Amino acid sequence: MYQYPAPPPAQDDSGATASMVLGILGLVVCGLLAPIALFMGLSAKRRIRESGGYLGGDGQATAGVVLGAIGSAFIVLGLLILFVFVLAAASSGA
Template sequence: MADQSDIAGGATGTQTPGGPGYGAQAPAGYGYPGGAALPSGKATASMVLGILGLVLIPIILPIIALCLGISARRMADRGVGGGRGQAVAGIVMGSVGIGFAVLGIIMATVQGISAM
């Protein structure tokens, strides 16, 4: 076998001066430091309650989803938390759920009146 002592990092355990090492730093990237803010719990809860309000409980959950969504969107606009998209989704689904609930109440009232 050949002598490996003349190759950088060989028998002596040294590195060449320009080689990779712990002192090298990655170049700085573009954009904001720290990345995007994580979604707040209010935004996530708003979206989940909006979905459940469309499927399970059409009167109570959409109202809660709408209130939480408005609060979470305001927080995201101030920069306190992230999840603006989830908050908007909760607002939209809460509004649609409230609309369906009002439509259902009107339909039930009309059917009740016409049955008399």
């Protein structure tokens, strides 16, 4: 009985891997990398979805999106706290 050959394994999207790495670095080293990881992860997920199974790495892209979102939230929270402190210092008559 003849069987069709197995399809080649899906190649991981390079943007998915980069997104995950930038997401980790955005949380650990430099927070400014987090929004880049979020953007790259969303782009990689779109490319993977549109590839019809030819590209893999959806888990890595998801990790990049999640880590990028957490890091971006930390940036927004830090800016909000800084704004409150500056506003409090300005209103205290300093």
